[in-house]
Amino acid sequence: MSSPEPLQWRKSSYCSNGTCIEVAKQADQYLIRDSKNPQTAPLAFTADEWSAFSRGFHEGQFRFD
Template sequence: MIDNNSIAWRKSTRCGSNACVEVAKVDGQYLVRDSKNPEVSALAFTEAEWVAFTEGVAAGEFLF
């Protein structure tokens, strides 16, 4: 299990509050957590999944 306190979490510079997601890369995985509830387990994604997600964001695939 990964020690949450030793992870360098990053939050978007566009986040204007404490209600954002945070991302960290640990051991080849990308971890995502809710900054409002950092004690809750983070979601983990492989590099391929993360690349597909960020490319989808850049392409506007998640707009509604």
Template sequence: MNTKRDIDTADATWLRAGTADGSVEVAMLADGYVALRDSKNPGGPVLIFTPSEWTAFTAGVHDGEFDRP
């Protein structure tokens, strides 16, 4: 079984989401994992979500959980 640390994103296909000033890139990985990174720093840190974590995260986005006050 893979752990998040075992996942290699070197060959991932990254899709940009957002505006030019505040963009993130998302990659759908094997076994349903999802990677997220800052488009301005593609060589920087990458967040890896399990399928259930990604579902919870996107639900929070849609519900406004991360909106600024």
């Protein structure tokens, strides 16, 4: 039995100071973690949940100004 492939964590190209979130895809889930604390268990979202979040972000639903 082979060991699973390591997760490929990605962060935004806008992340310049190292305090970012990172995203990885594992099977049918999207995992989110804080880049400052990578040892902490990540949050997990289904593909539908991730799609809804991504769509809302791109539509400006999460602006705080």
